[in-house]
Amino acid sequence: MIRSLLWCSCFVLLASAPVQAGALPQVRLFTTGGTIQSKGAHRQKLMEYSDGRVTPSELVDDLPELRDVAQLSYAEISNVGSGNIDTKTLLTLAQQVNAWLALPEAAGAVVTHGTATLEETAYFLNLTVKSDKPVVVVGAMRPFTAVSRDGPMNLYNAVRVAATPQAKDMGVMILLNDEINAARDTTKNNTYRVDTFIARDVGPLGFADSDSIVFYRRPIYRHTSHSEFDVSKLTSLPRVDVLYAYQESDDAAVKAFVSAGAKGIVNSGGYSEPLAALKDKGVVVVQSDRKGSGRVVKSEKVAAKGQVTADNLPPQKARILLRLALTKTTDPVEIQRIFDEY
């Protein structure tokens, strides 16, 4: 499946030379699928839309207005819902985005993605893209075929941001609903409504308004060209699982994770009893939180257990960072340093 998709993407890359002349910035669209590329049985269908996929060329041909914003080319990475994005796809995506942005003529990149795990892919790119050129991850809450669909305006604005010099060195951005959000800090917050992506703790970086692209904030945590992680030669990443915390949760899931080969476990709550036995097994434990906002504070107690605190990263993002950290080290002190900086 992946191989055939890769073959497809190469074909599309070859076939998709920019068609516009002039001085417009060159932006490449990397498509992975998602609701933004989904078709529903009828135009009021906002759920269970699995009546066909939108190809990259359909997506671009649907938006002739983009010709005034950028010279757009595209590459298909996959065409799947975001629940089917796997490690290989992530690594392929990061490698292809990096290859594109390394070209002097490249101005920026846009990635289409299903919204359910969009924030995970965006944060992964935030840590692995080796460029300060804008990278914008975009999705939609309503399918391509729906009335009042949000996808086209989101895509239009994503390309505008990717073509904007002021968007340089902002880290990877997420754009839906006119808001420019930082990949690190943004989470899907609502199952169906269009204002779903929210940086709960710290808010958006700026806005794609109709008169201009406006930025108010620059992220401080390390990202993209300031990141120490390099996935250019990797074909896999260490296994890390997330333990959901609830009353009376025991070590059954932890044992299963370890026997499945987990090198790290992210815990989503303060109940650390089930994890106590992991210290001598070489499995790194990161304490995150299921609440979705606020920092897990650093404490000597947690450090003494050889565990790491996840700052304000939600479990699914702490997992991404831990996987990358484990490509470098298994030392909890060093991994804590990484969680303090990214």
Add this chain to the structure above:
Amino acid sequence: MNRLSLIVAVISATLLTAAPMLTASAAEIPTYAPPPAAPPPGTKLPTVVIMSMGGTIASRGTPRLNVANYGGKGVPRVDPQDWFNDEPELATIANIRLEDGRPPVDRASGETQGDDLRVAARLRVLMQDPTVDGVVVTHGTNTLAESAFLMNLIIDTAKPIVFVGSQRPWTALSGDGPRNLYDAVRVAGTKEAAGKGVLHCMNQYINTARDVSKTSAYRVQTFKGIDVGAIGFADPDIVKFYREPLRRHTMASEFAGRDYKDLPNVEIAYAYRDAPGYIIDAMVANGAKGIVIDGTGAGSPTTSQTDAIKRAQAKGVVVVATARTHGGRVQDTPRRREAKIVPGDNLVPEKARILLQLALTKTKDVADIQRIFNEY
């Protein structure tokens, strides 16, 4: 009198004699646990000035459940020294210097922009002092964000200035003042807080003066950056920042580097269904050099207001539009350009007023004022 009643009588007498002492010093902060230990000798602490501009944090309420009807004429206030006496652990996180910037207790009027400008001049002097690392300014919460934004535009410093207040009096049950003051001093003494413009810290959130607004009348979580959120947190373990604000401020402000005695008169007109233009005419007749119209939706005045705006502009008055939604930007549209109305970006009207006041000290040119609203 049996022995029990004797004991009760003695206790009552003790309480009676103790009661006046309680009102003499604000000793209502809970002491169910001791203050944290002092740092080891030789620890280098930052020097932080606490400048009082009063506010609920400097108010006493009696009894301690009084969180809505405190203060007023003749009621004793909490002086800066009281804060320090009540919360001696402030000295474990900073070398504290106390300053009182409040207007005299017997003055007829409440706090004015003149007080802000007077305190700003003093802050400029303090910021030049090489021994000062940061300043905390206490302020009443109602107009705190306006004062903070003014300072953000006129004080030429990279050192942290942190505004703080409280929603409940210093003496209230579950008063938020003591922890807010403690956290504000921590932020003012943090190196990473430098160069971010004037900050605000209450309820552990660190916000920027430009973007913060009071959003709830009485609840302790009231200050929010409506459009763009907080930039950091004063958490129990550490002060941590996530965002660098991009709009011009403090060192990079063209309005900083001088003292101001007063500022040009700018008024705010609120828009609503059938809002009349004669209010704007009255403002102009009263000497307004600028008008901020807090428009409906994306910054729209009524027809009557639009006519009055044209009359005002004919007299050289500059008009800025904000949005009464208090979230989202007023955009630069061809229609607004034609009407020579400056879009106020996402500033709330009370802050657009301050920026327009300062802009009018430099220029009356609409294009240049537009540039100023795009950059600050």
